[in-house]
Amino acid sequence: MAARTVMAVGGHIGDMDLAAGPLLAQVVQDGGRAVLVALTPGERGHPRLGVDEYRARKIAEGQAFAAAIGAEFHVFDDLSDGFLTPTDDVAARLARLIRAAEPDWLIAHWKHSIHTDHENASTVAERARFLAGLPGWAPSDGDQHAVGRLLYAENWEDDRGFAADTYVAVSEPAFQRWRAAIEGQAFARGETYGFRYIDYYTAQLTMRGCLARTDRAVALSSGDGSRVEVLG
Template identity: 80%
Template sequence: MKQRTVMAVGGHIGDMDLAVGPLLAQAVLDGGRAALVALTPGERGHPRLGIDEYRKQKLTEGHAFAAAIGAEFHVFDDISDGFLQPTDDVAARLARLIRDIRPDTLIAHWRHSIHTDHEHACQITERARFLAGLPGWAPEDGERHGVARLLYAENWEDARGFEADSYAPISTEAFEMWSTAIQGQAFARGETYGFRYIDYYSAQLIMQGCLARTDRAVALSSGDGGRFVVID
């Protein structure tokens, strides 16, 4: 994905950091631009910390992760974890951000998930892509921008019906950059509910790399059952 602008939109801080963080790091290393967007902080995901305390921690972790891989970081911190709704108001906010950043590639959650915030984040991203490129929509909010490519991330919570057909090779340098950065997120380290996120996604990179005939790869779906593609 050389010299491209890539925007990844997740329901919570950490979602896209795990799923496509290596891809974003690779985009930056290749001379491109990367942006991480979280539609909520994800502040209700800690069994021992209070909501306000964990919200502050998640915001700090999100900023630190993005800085470590060279990505921009944006969060809709006024929307609460668990209460994300696919309204036109939220989609319009994201559409304005799309017009400002002007990505070539937009990455969203897959359409089906065990987490409704993820499903709603997908719907919001699809709607925002449409609005950002719609002639005559909100001309006061920036020049219209049509995003050339929308892809869906591979996420263990969003597995139902997901079929990968696009693979982004990840260099050792990008992997190591991501691996160091993601250690800064408590939930990724397994400190919330014990799931071994970092091990899972690290192993997934190797497995998908086997299919892409490279050391490591991030797998994505075009959503339309497309043919096997290795993204440059």
């Protein structure tokens, strides 16, 4: 995969760590830059810990994951899990990050999900991409930047109408780096509600690799399904 800057935007810490984390690890391995953004900490997802305690743990886990794969990490820790709204204020905050990082690719949630935060995060990412590239918008917040590609990640909660048409090969070293890093997140290990996230996404990498004629791959959607593309 050619060196490029890729930004992945999730509704909560952990969303893009799972769905796009292997791709981000590959980007870094190939000499590119990876930027991981969570629009909320995801602090309401633990059945036993209080919100404040779990917020702190989630932020620490997100920081550790990003460091382990070599990505930059940003979280809007003043926004709340379950209450993300797609306002222009939130989109503007993300647009400023886009202008600062200048990503070639922006990876977002697919727009149809069982989780409202995911759907709203997708809307925020699309709006932020527009604002970041809009001439004359907020000139004091950086030069305009047009993101080359907006792609949607494959997430088990966002599968309604999702159609993969872009595959990125993930090498063994990038996979192992991601796998070791994601083990540091309690929810991914199944310690919150018991879902086997790591097994699911590991199997998904293998299945998508079969379709892409490689060992492992991350599948994405361009949203239009006009052509199938295998990268890396």
